[in-house]
Structure formats: C-alpha cells, structure tokens
Amino acid sequence: MRRRLALLVTATTSLVLIAMLVPMALLVRSAAENGAVAQATTEAQSVAALIGTVDLAALALTANRSSAANGHQISVFLPDGTVVGASTARSPAVELAARGRSLSAEAPGGGREILVAVQGETGTSVVRVLLTADDLSRGVQAAWLGLLLLGLTLIGVGMLIADRLAVALTRPMTGLAHVSHRLAGGDLAARAAPTGPPEIRAAALALNHLATRIDDLLHEERESVADISHRLRTPLTGLRLEAESLTDPEEAERLGGRVDALDRAVTSVIVDVRRRTRERGSCDATTVVAARVTFWSVLAEEQNRPLTLTLPDTPLPVATSADDLAATVDALLENVFAHTPEGVPMSVRLTPTPSGAELAVTDSGPGMRTEALERGRSGGDSTGLGLDIARRTAQSAGGTMTLTTPPNGGTTVTLTFATP
Known part of the structure; x- marks a missing residue:
C-alpha cells in the first residue's frame, strides 16, 4: 500500500507538472524569440536614422560597431546597389523591403531577417539585421533546464510527502494486524494503540473492545469450570472417608491412593483453567513415564494384561510440564484399558530422537479409527477428549501426534516432543 500510494502521487504530480511546464517551456521559447526580434528591430532603426544624414564612411562605422556590440550581422542596402556594413547578397526579402515596406522573414539555416525600409530622395534604402538560430534561442536551454x-x-x-502520508496510514494498520495475530496466538493482553486517521482509530478501539470481551468470556468460562471441578471435592471427601473405614488395611491403602490421585487431578484442573495462558515448562520424560506406567500396572495386573515398558537409561528432558505429560500418559493408557478387552497386551516405549523424544503406546486390540483423533469423537462410549489432550500437549511441546492401525489389528499412538 505504501508503494502504491507513492506511485499514485508521483503519477498525479507528473501529469500536473507536464500540463504546467510544457506550456511554460513554449512560452519561454516564444519570449526569447520576441526579445531577440525586438532588439534587432531597435538596432536596425538606430542605423536607419543615420541614413541621409551622414556619409557612407560614418554609416559603415556605425553599422560595424552595432554589429560588433550585439553580435548581429548588420547590412545597409542603398538604392544605387551599394552595400554598407556586412557584405551579403540581396535576398528576396530585401527586394521586397526595397519597395518601401519594413518586415521580417525567415532566413536560411533557421534564422530571421529583420528589415527596415528608409525612404530617401534617391530611392529606398534597406537596413537588414540577421538573427541566427542561436540568437533566437539564446537562454532557452538554460530556462528549460531550470524548469x-x-x-x-x-x-x-x-514522493516524500506521499511516503510520509503512506507511513501514517500503513503503520497503524500494521499495528492492528500485529495485535490481531497476538490475540490469535493466545496473548489476550495485547491491545492496539488508537492512532492514525479516524477510521483506523475506530477499528483499533473496536479490536480492543473485542479483545476485552473475549477476555471476559474466557474468565467466566474458567471460573465456571473451576467451580464445577471444585464441586467434585465433596464426593471425593466421602470416598476418602469410606476408604479409611475399610477393615482391610491393604484395600484401604489402595483405595485411598486412588482417591488421592483423583484429588490431585481435580486440583490440577482447577489450577489449569484459572491460568490465563499455559506456560511452557519442562520435565524429565523418563521419570514421569515410569511413574505413570507403574501406577497403571496395578490395574493391568488385575486384568491379566501384559504391560511392557521400554525407557532410556538416562534422563530425557522434554518441553512440557510434568503434570501435562502425566495427564497425556494417563489419557493414552486409559484409552487402552477402556477400549480393549481384558488380557490384551500393551506396551509403552520412550526413546530419544535428534530433536527431542518419542513416546509410543501400542496395544493389540481391534484397532482404532482415525476419526478418533478429532476432538469429541470416540469409537466407544467416552467423551473422545483423551487423544485430543495428548495431541494438544504434543503440539504445545513442539511435536506431533500420529495414530497407526496395522491391517492385522492393534493401534499405535506416537507422540513426539521437542527438547526445552
């Protein structure tokens, strides 16, 4: 837009200047010609005034002096055929002026002859001043160069003024675009500066109002989800009391551990929904994956489900928080337990990659449709949010999620994570 405005102003200015300067240039040339003709006429008349009053020697001296002073060739044609001053042949224009008529005529080579007729007792004398093409255009080129x-x-x-005006228009518009991209990226604190023309200021104020409204709606949504999550604490308290009242200590401890894990999950939900943005943390994937697989191995043992865990021998840092990675592993393992029959083997493999880490969860069940990757879609009676949680965690950590289903059955969900 900035370049287009500059080109538009340049084209408009050029047309206006052409319309103004071309006639002015022609007027300068015409004024130069008229000035040269007027000067030559004055010279011819000054010489003509001496005809009949001085002798031929004095007349020739006057003509030569005037010619030398002004640079014009001056000749005097007397009635008897004598030529005084610059020697030249009688042209047709001189013959015409000899009939008693003063005139100007074009000369060979683009010049002009200024002829003044003087009536005398013995006939008509003619004073001729020759103007060359250079005499007629003297000063024109300098004037044209100036124009x-x-x-x-x-x-x-x-062009300079147009560029400044374009910057005054484009800079606020660029700022609006930058703020809109920040809002789209989740920075709800971004606001546009209401600068520039009234229309752009109005757009900036409208964008700020929209951002404020979005922020308010998200805040209300966070508080609503937090309130709903907080209500779960009451039944959790009841479950904990019932677990503590069990007579079997091992059963009470096991059930109490499950209740504590659920309580931590509810607390994590409340904290997450009240955060304005999700901070990108980091953790040791080896430790987190090992801990979560150990937690789910109890249920796998109860269901006679073989569970294979493959971990690297060294810590493996990834660009996501421990809570998010734990929730991701839980979502993937819960999917296996919920959608495959008891006794179906499963495996968890965490391996390092050149750019980070790769987590693969594989089961030997009937397989999963690729539509399950869509948020809210599930092959069974579930919410369909488990895989979406895993996908969003991987993407926030600079990675991806893929789902493969071989023809002979089974499903492998592979997540990649970048290093912090």
Missing part, C-alpha cells in the same frame, strides 16, 4: 530541475524537485517532494 526540468524544478519539476524533478517537485516530484521528489511529492
């Missing part, structure tokens, strides 16, 4: 420089200067000034 050209003036035009270029005006065009340059116009």
Whole structure:
C-alpha cells in the first residue's frame, strides 16, 4: 500500500507538472524569440536614422560597431546597389523591403531577417539585421533546464510527502494486524494503540473492545469450570472417608491412593483453567513415564494384561510440564484399558530422537479409527477428549501426534516432543 500510494502521487504530480511546464517551456521559447526580434528591430532603426544624414564612411562605422556590440550581422542596402556594413547578397526579402515596406522573414539555416525600409530622395534604402538560430534561442536551454530541475524537485517532494502520508496510514494498520495475530496466538493482553486517521482509530478501539470481551468470556468460562471441578471435592471427601473405614488395611491403602490421585487431578484442573495462558515448562520424560506406567500396572495386573515398558537409561528432558505429560500418559493408557478387552497386551516405549523424544503406546486390540483423533469423537462410549489432550500437549511441546492401525489389528499412538 505504501508503494502504491507513492506511485499514485508521483503519477498525479507528473501529469500536473507536464500540463504546467510544457506550456511554460513554449512560452519561454516564444519570449526569447520576441526579445531577440525586438532588439534587432531597435538596432536596425538606430542605423536607419543615420541614413541621409551622414556619409557612407560614418554609416559603415556605425553599422560595424552595432554589429560588433550585439553580435548581429548588420547590412545597409542603398538604392544605387551599394552595400554598407556586412557584405551579403540581396535576398528576396530585401527586394521586397526595397519597395518601401519594413518586415521580417525567415532566413536560411533557421534564422530571421529583420528589415527596415528608409525612404530617401534617391530611392529606398534597406537596413537588414540577421538573427541566427542561436540568437533566437539564446537562454532557452538554460530556462528549460531550470524548469526540468524544478519539476524533478517537485516530484521528489511529492514522493516524500506521499511516503510520509503512506507511513501514517500503513503503520497503524500494521499495528492492528500485529495485535490481531497476538490475540490469535493466545496473548489476550495485547491491545492496539488508537492512532492514525479516524477510521483506523475506530477499528483499533473496536479490536480492543473485542479483545476485552473475549477476555471476559474466557474468565467466566474458567471460573465456571473451576467451580464445577471444585464441586467434585465433596464426593471425593466421602470416598476418602469410606476408604479409611475399610477393615482391610491393604484395600484401604489402595483405595485411598486412588482417591488421592483423583484429588490431585481435580486440583490440577482447577489450577489449569484459572491460568490465563499455559506456560511452557519442562520435565524429565523418563521419570514421569515410569511413574505413570507403574501406577497403571496395578490395574493391568488385575486384568491379566501384559504391560511392557521400554525407557532410556538416562534422563530425557522434554518441553512440557510434568503434570501435562502425566495427564497425556494417563489419557493414552486409559484409552487402552477402556477400549480393549481384558488380557490384551500393551506396551509403552520412550526413546530419544535428534530433536527431542518419542513416546509410543501400542496395544493389540481391534484397532482404532482415525476419526478418533478429532476432538469429541470416540469409537466407544467416552467423551473422545483423551487423544485430543495428548495431541494438544504434543503440539504445545513442539511435536506431533500420529495414530497407526496395522491391517492385522492393534493401534499405535506416537507422540513426539521437542527438547526445552
């Protein structure tokens, strides 16, 4: 837009200057010709005034002096055929002027003859002043050069002013675009500065109002989800009391551990929904994956489900928080337990990659449709949010999620994570 405005102003200024300077240039040339003709006429008349009053020697001296002073060739044609001053042949224009008529005529080579007729007792004398093409255009080129420089200067000034005006328009618009991209990226604190023309200021105020409204709606949503999550604490308290009242200590401890894990999950939900943005943390994937697989191995043992765990021998840092990675592993393992029959083997493999880590959860069940990757879609009676949680965690950590289902059955969900 900035370049287009500059080109538009340049084209408009150029057209205006052409319409103004071309007639002015023609007027300068015409004024130069008229000035040269007027000067030559004055010279011819001053010499003509001496005819009949001085002798031929004095007349020739006057003509030569005037010619030398002004640079014009001056000749005097007397009635008897004598030529005084610059020696030249009688042209047709001289013959015409000898009939008693003063005139000007074009001369060979683009010049002009100025002829003044003087009536005398013995006949008509003619004073001729020759103007060359250079005499007629003296000073024109300098004037045209000045006009050209003036035009270029005006065009340059116009382009500079157009560029400043374009910047005054495009800079606020670029700022609006930058703020909109920040809002789209989740930075709800971004606001546009209401600067520039009234229309752009109005757009900036409208964008700020929209951002404020979005922030308010998200805040209400967070508080609503937090309130709903908080209500779960009451039944959790009841479950904990019942677990503590069990007579079997091992059963009470096991059930109490499950209740504590659920309580931590509810607390994590409340904390997450009240955060304005999700901070990108880091953790040791080896430790987190090992801990979560150990937690789920109890249920796998109860269901006679073989569970294979493959971990690297060294810590493996990834660009996501321990809570998010734990929730991801839980979601993937819960999917296996919920959608495959008891006794179906499963495996968890965590391996390092050049750019981070790769987590693969594989089961030997009937397989999963690729539609399950869509949020809210599930192959069974579930919410369909488990895989979406895993996908969003991987993407926030600079990775991806893929789901493969071989023809002979089974499903492998592979997540990649970048290093912090």
